Amino acid sequence: MKLNKLFVALMAVALPLGFTACGSDDNEGGGSYEFPEAPNKAKAATYTFSSQETPIQSVSFGEGNSAIIEQKDGNGNVEYIVGTYTENNGVYTVTAPDGQTYQFKVNVNGSSYDVQITVGQDQVTVTAKKTTASASGADLLLCDWKPFRTKINLTKVVENGQTVKDPGTATKEWAGANFQEMKEFAEEKGCNIDEDLEGYVLQKVAFFGTYKFSAAFTNKKSYAATWKTTSAWKDNGAELQITWDDEKSKDNDFIKDGKARVKIYTSGAYEGECWLTLISTINDKDDKWNVELNFRLIRF
Numbered sequence: 471m472k473l474n475k476l477f478v479a480l481m482a483v484a485l486p487l488g489f490t491a492c493g494s495d496d497n498e499g500g501g502s503y504e505f506p507e508a509p510n511k512a513k514a515a516t517y518t519f520s521s522q523e524t525p526i527q528s529v530s531f532g533e534g535n536s537a538i539i540e541q542k543d544g545n546g547n548v549e550y551i552v553g554t555y556t557e558n559n560g561v562y563t564v565t566a567p568d569g570q571t572y573q574f575k576v577n578v579n580g581s582s583y584d585v586q587i588t589v590g591q592d593q594v595t596v597t598a599k600k601t602t603a604s605a606s607g608a609d610l611l612l613c614d615w616k617p618f619r620t621k622i623n624l625t626k627v628v629e630n631g632q633t634v635k636d637p638g639t640a641t642k643e644w645a646g647a648n649f650q651e652m653k654e655f656a657e658e659k660g661c662n663i664d665e666d667l668e669g670y671v672l673q674k675v676a677f678f679g680t681y682k683f684s685a686a687f688t689n690k691k692s693y694a695a696t697w698k699t700t701s702a703w704k705d706n707g708a709e710l711q712i713t714w715d716d717e718k719s720k721d722n723d724f725i726k727d728g729k730a731r732v733k734i735y736t737s738g739a740y741e742g743e744c745w746l747t748l749i750s751t752i753n754d755k756d757d758k759w760n761v762e763l764n765f766r767l768i769r770f
Contacts, residue, residue: 508533534614536676552692567690603679615767
């Protein structure tokens with residue numbers, strides 16, 4: 471009887487560990503992973519407003535639950551708000567990181583759309599142009615993703631154009647995606663990063679079928695961008711160019727070049743994962759470095 475109780479106790483501990491291994495290097499499954507359909511695929515669209523009655527220029531709803539609001543501030547500068555959204559009977563409610571809510575009530579009006587925008591006590595109805603998803607071949611990519619692990623590769627470029635890399639010292643991998651940790655590691659190796667990245671822990675990224683892209687951090691900061699493929703899709707992968715829309719993202723040396731590649735695994739050891747690699751060149755006062763950040767992502 472005591473042995474039976476011990477066996478049950480051991481199984482209670484072992485089973486959760488077994489489930490945790492899914493989606494990691496320990497998963498040697500040879501089957502074909504089926505991604506769940508994106509929850510808001512039918513609602514994904516970008517609405518662009520021509521009216522001067524509202525500072526909001528456009529709103530984009532992703533196939534996941536991410537949304538991007540483009541608006542002008544009091545000085546006429548464009549800023550981007552990355553939030554999450556829900557939809558109920560044609561009313562889209564976007565919640566910003568600071569808790570502010572924005573409502574967009576969408577009504578079809580012939581070939582255009584009437585959108586009633588409500589922000590706090592202010593309300594205005596404007597005409598909108600609607601753009602729907604056209605990212606051909608990228609269906610599996612169009613959703614929200616969270617970082618599982620991140621790996622950095624540093625390669626120093628020497629005077630004759632050759633590169634020098636010591637895998638034992640210029641490569642490191644972490645759980646999650648903390649940009650400050652990546653910065654500190656790079657600086658330990660002699661690659662200097664100017665921007666303060668304290669608190670920039672990546673929470674999720676989202677690819678939109680309307681070619682929008684967002685990155686949200688745990689410090690309630692966010693980046694917005696547009697993306698496009700620079701190579702044909704092959705085996706669920708492609709080369710990308712990510713163009714950052716907001717100025718603050720362009721200060722991040724790790725990502726400012728916007729060169730990237732993506733690969734989605736539907737079978738094998740990494741099935742269910744999306745690998746997003748950001749590629750940049752950093753020039754500090756003494757040296758030039760090629761940097762690759764490989765984010766292993768899972769569905770949010």
